[in-house]
Amino acid sequence: KREGLTVIFISHKLDEVLSVADAITVIRRGTTVTTIDDPSTIGSRQLAELMVGSELPTPQTEESTVTDREVLRIDGVSLAGGAEVGRDLLSDISLTIHAGEVVGIAGVEGNGQQELVEIAMGMREPTAGRVLLGETDVSDWGVREIREAGVGYIPADRHRQGMLLDAPLWENRMPALSPPAFAQVIPSARNSPVPPSHTFDRVSAPTFLF
Numbered sequence: 001k002r003e004g005l006t007v008i009f010i011s012h013k014l015d016e017v018l019s020v021a022d023a024i025t026v027i028r029r030g031t032t033v034t035t036i037d038d039p040s041t042i043g044s045r046q047l048a049e050l051m052v053g054s055e056l057p058t059p060q061t062e063e064s065t066v067t068d069r070e071v072l073r074i075d076g077v078s079l080a081g082g083a084e085v086g087r088d089l090l091s092d093i094s095l096t097i098h099a100g101e102v103v104g105i106a107g108v109e110g111n112g113q114q115e116l117v118e119i120a121m122g123m124r125e126p127t128a129g130r131v132l133l134g135e136t137d138v139s140d141w142g143v144r145e146i147r148e149a150g151v152g153y154i155p156a157d158r159h160r161q162g163m164l165l166d167a168p169l170w171e172n173r174m175p176a177l178s179p180p181a182f183a184q185v186i187p188s189a190r191n192s193p194v195p196p197s198h199t200f201d202r203v204s205a206p207t208f209l210f
Helices: 014-020 044-052 113-120 143-148 158-162 169-177 179-185
Strands: 024-028 031-036 070-080 088-098 128-133 152-154 207-209
Touching: 014 044, 024 044, 031 044, 070 113, 088 113, 088 128
Parallel strands: 152 207
Antiparallel strands: 024 031, 070 088, 070 128
């Protein structure tokens, strides 16, 4: 600014916009909604409402949905990183997820979150520890078995893990419609047979979201 340059800052991080901008233009669906010449006259909530075109819902205190029933338990899970890494990717990780509960795993990217979810989904086999779905040990199950048990996975990299880029749209619908179809398209890294009896409540099975 002191050098007479013009900066166009495009962001959805409203606090940052309010702290650096001399004027703000709000665009929605390709159309200019409004221009705010003095950002000090508006707050982040009002700005968000202009962006979405409606009043934001007010958070309400409701009765907790968390129950005592364990849906997923990760017990002392470790994952070796190999000689090229020189350290464990995961070391003695334990956590429990109950029915009706949302569990967040915080950390800078690259610190084991992806590997932990991949172990829970059967994409990797832990070096030590167990993964239990309900009361069943699924540590050595593959992707197919875990998907058939009703566990969902929404990957961070949808191009690499969530889509078949060379396939038509109808084939990309198959993973969402049928877990066995998903297993045929993206096979398990371990060709273990499907256990003859593993029945779960598909509605209460966990979904991993990145």
